[in-house]
Amino acid sequence: QCSPETISQMESIFVQNFSQNQALAPMCLHSAFHDCWNGCNGALFMPEEIDRPENAGLPPLKPYLMPFTSQFPCISVADLINSCAVTALKFLNGPDVPVYYGRLDRNVPDPTGLIPEPTMSLSALIAAFNAIGFSKEDVVTLSGAHSVGVCHGVPMCPGHNTSFGNHYYQELIEGDLSGKLPTDVELLEDNTMRSLVQQYASDNSQFFSDFSRVFGKYISRIHCNQTSTGPCPLEDIGDSTTSTSTSSTTTSSSGIPVVSSTSSSTSSSPIIIGSPIVISGSSSSSSSSSSSSLFPPVPPISGPISNPPSNPGGPIIAA
Numbered sequence: 001q002c003s004p005e006t007i008s009q010m011e012s013i014f015v016q017n018f019s020q021n022q023a024l025a026p027m028c029l030h031s032a033f034h035d036c037w038n039g040c041n042g043a044l045f046m047p048e049e050i051d052r053p054e055n056a057g058l059p060p061l062k063p064y065l066m067p068f069t070s071q072f073p074c075i076s077v078a079d080l081i082n083s084c085a086v087t088a089l090k091f092l093n094g095p096d097v098p099v100y101y102g103r104l105d106r107n108v109p110d111p112t113g114l115i116p117e118p119t120m121s122l123s124a125l126i127a128a129f130n131a132i133g134f135s136k137e138d139v140v141t142l143s144g145a146h147s148v149g150v151c152h153g154v155p156m157c158p159g160h161n162t163s164f165g166n167h168y169y170q171e172l173i174e175g176d177l178s179g180k181l182p183t184d185v186e187l188l189e190d191n192t193m194r195s196l197v198q199q200y201a202s203d204n205s206q207f208f209s210d211f212s213r214v215f216g217k218y219i220s221r222i223h224c225n226q227t228s229t230g231p232c233p234l235e236d237i238g239d240s241t242t243s244t245s246t247s248s249t250t251t252s253s254s255g256i257p258v259v260s261s262t263s264s265s266t267s268s269s270p271i272i273i274g275s276p277i278v279i280s281g282s283s284s285s286s287s288s289s290s291s292s293s294l295f296p297p298v299p300p301i302s303g304p305i306s307n308p309p310s311n312p313g314g315p316i317i318a319a
């Protein structure tokens with residue numbers, strides 16, 4: 001297990017890299033959502049998992065984060081993902097989220113088809129979260145993560161997507177639906193959920209404290225067969241994931257609909273704006289050939305941003 005000093009060393013590397021590439025911090029936050037759905041176990045980066053359509057947008061994170069495990073052998077992949085996520089949240093001006101270290105990695109991919117699809121109905125979305133112990137209010141809270149980042153290159157909160165905050169809820173209320181997912185817009189369909197959207201829209205500190213609590217709970221979800229000092233709320237699932245959940249529904253892979261205009265019409269085809277893959281030539285520095293993959297080509301956020309992404313030209317991994 002890493003010392004607090006090592007953890008903070010890692011976090012300062014994250015922060016340095018976040019400021020060099022705008023796409024990175026939202027990706028880290030997104031990755032914790034995906035790794036922890038079936039338990040924070042690092043399996044997200046297994047080859048069988050990362051390339052699944054449900055993980056679209058996340059593959060560039062793997063070659064960025066994995067080298068940390070050789071630089072800092074004390075950290076598990078699962079802890080690395082969560083460390084990056086909570087550091088990202090702070091970097092993006094979001095709240096502090098309690099995080100502990102000591103998760104163990106699992107060498108079996110999680111079942112496919114568990115992560116909620118952006119096209120699912122509100123009732124299916126609520127049911128999916130209920131099944132893992134989260135209320136419909138929690139769905140409203142967690143969805144606020146879409147105040148940052150992009151969906152297939154489209155800013156989720158255009159003009160505001162580099163800062164975590166309640167502008168997401170304000171845009172929903174105001175009917176400014178550009179860049180929103182169908183599941184975002186659906187939060188207005190249910191009275192209870194809509195009133196929480198309204199509360200958050202007018203009270204950022206309530207949003208922050210709820211997000212900190214609910215996301216903190218979410219990233220503490222590990223399996224009980226992992227010897228960890230942290231919370232352990234999930235049942236032991238053993239280590240033989242047979243082909244369970246055959247979930248036929250992996251369809252929407254390439255076609256995630258994003259609400260494109262301020263009207264409520266959804267476009268039937270995916271909107272992919274610009275966002276060319278910029279290869280950050282890891283030009284100079286540290287001889288080793290592997291260093292070129294340390295900072296991967298992550299797509300820049302298109303649309304208005306406060307702070308243009310600069311080409312990092314290679315990783316900054318402090319010795």
Ligand code: HEM
Binds near residue numbers: 118119143146149181
């Ligand atoms: C409620 C169900 C959710 C659905 C259906 C959903 C779906 C999606 C989709 C389709 C994307 C776009 C990925 C791409 O670029 O192709 C996305 C992005 C993102 N999601 Fe979610 N999400 C959900 C909940 C969450 C939660 C709970 C979090 C974290 C707390 C989260 C964090 C993010 C972030 C930060 C991004 C931006 C990623 C980036 O900029 O690279 N999402 N989500």
Ligand SMILES: [Ca+2]
Binds near residue numbers: 035044
């Ligand atoms: Ca996982």
